[in-house]
Amino acid sequence: AQTVTQSQPEMSVQEAETVTLSCTYDTSxxxxxxxxxxxxxxxxxxxxxxxxxxxxxxATENRFSVNFQKAAKSFSLKISDSQLGDTAMxxxxxxxxxxxxxxxxxTRLTVKP
Amino acid sequence: DGGITQSPKYLFRKEGQNVTLxxxxxxxxxxxxxxxxxxxxxLRLIYYSQIVNxxxxxxxxEGYSVSREKKxxxxxxxxxAQKNPTAFYLCAxxxxxxxxxxTRLTVL
Numbered sequence: 001a002q003t004v005t006q007s008q009p010e011m012s013v014q015e016a017e018t019v020t021l022s023c024t025y026d027t028s029x030x031x032x033x034x035x036x037x038x039x040x041x042x043x044x045x046x047x048x049x050x051x052x053x054x055x056x057x058x059a060t061e062n063r064f065s066v067n068f069q070k071a072a073k074s075f076s077l078k079i080s081d082s083q084l085g086d087t088a089m090x091x092x093x094x095x096x097x098x099x100x101x102x103x104x105x106x107t108r109l110t111v112k113p
Numbered sequence: 114d115g116g117i118t119q120s121p122k123y124l125f126r127k128e129g130q131n132v133t134l135x136x137x138x139x140x141x142x143x144x145x146x147x148x149x150x151x152x153x154x155x156l157r158l159i160y161y162s163q164i165v166n167x168x169x170x171x172x173x174x175e176g177y178s179v180s181r182e183k184k185x186x187x188x189x190x191x192x193x194a195q196k197n198p199t200a201f202y203l204c205a206x207x208x209x210x211x212x213x214x215x216t217r218l219t220v221l
Contacts, residue, residue: 004155035210045156045203045212091155093210100171101146101210103155 004094006104013082014112020067021077021107023092029053032096034068034075039089039106048090051075082111116140119204119213126191126198126220134189134216136204145187146205149173150215156203162187191218 003026013019025034036048051059051068058066063083067076079086092104117138126132136145144163148156158171162181176195181187187206191198199220204213 033208037210037212043150043201043215045205045210047209047211050209093156095208095210100161101156101158103148103157105153105155 004092004102004104006090006092006107008107009105010108010110012110012112013079015082015084017082018078018080019082019109021079021090021092021109023075023077023104025073025075025092025094025102027073027094027096029096032094034066035093035095036064036066036075036077037091037093037103038086039091040085040087045091049077079109084111084113087111117204117206117211117213119202119216121216122214124216124218126218128220129193131190131192132218134191134202134204134218136187136189136213137185138187138206138211138213139185140206140211141184142207142211143184144207145181146210147171147177147179147187147189148203148205150201150203159189159202 005024032053034051038046038048049059049061049064058068063080065078089106091106095101120135146161147159150156157173159177160179162168168179168181178190202216
């Protein structure tokens with residue numbers, strides 16, 4: 001079974017600085033997807049970024065980027081120029097092709113003014 | 114506007130009652146999913162459906178049932194067999210898992 005581990009239950013960062021959230025996963029699959037989701041206090045789950053395992057290039061979305069290390073089974077999220085609105089729970093997730101999504105326990109990020 | 118909706122936002126149930134949570138999407142997605150989230154935890158998969166009239170159990174399907182009679186709809190029934198149903202329930206659709214706003218179920 002696939003497992004996803006987020007080793008940082010809580011993190012904080014000063015506004016405008018950069019923070020990196022860690023995620024590791026365990027799988028024997030070769031083809032899969034990895035995701036980072038943001039869950040603000042409203043509890044709406046918002047897709048931040050997605051990475052296909054067959055792509056070597058790291059995904060980026062504006063201030064959000066990932067460091068995908070397939071051999072190490074690592075998928076960290078870097079948030080640049082942190083904003084107060086980035087304060088939320090962040091979940092790393094793993095999915096085999098089109099089914100069986102697995103989520104980590106989450107990292108609570110607080111951006112301080 | 115395309116999107117995914119869940120209703121109701123809050124639901125209260127007496128012990129021994131079955132309740133049904135609604136999930137509707139107009140994104141033309143084949144795949145739909147139900148998750149449960151407990152306080153301070155990540156999401157756990159209850160059921161998923163890749164196509165109409167077909168669905169599979171996730172990790173915690175016991176005490177739950179689903180149907181997928183239409184592409185747009187994937188209702189979840191929480192039965193009286195579910196021992197601890199108080200939780201936040203999230204529905205999602207599509208490979209990228211677009212999520213609805215969630216339903217907070219409380220057993221009185």
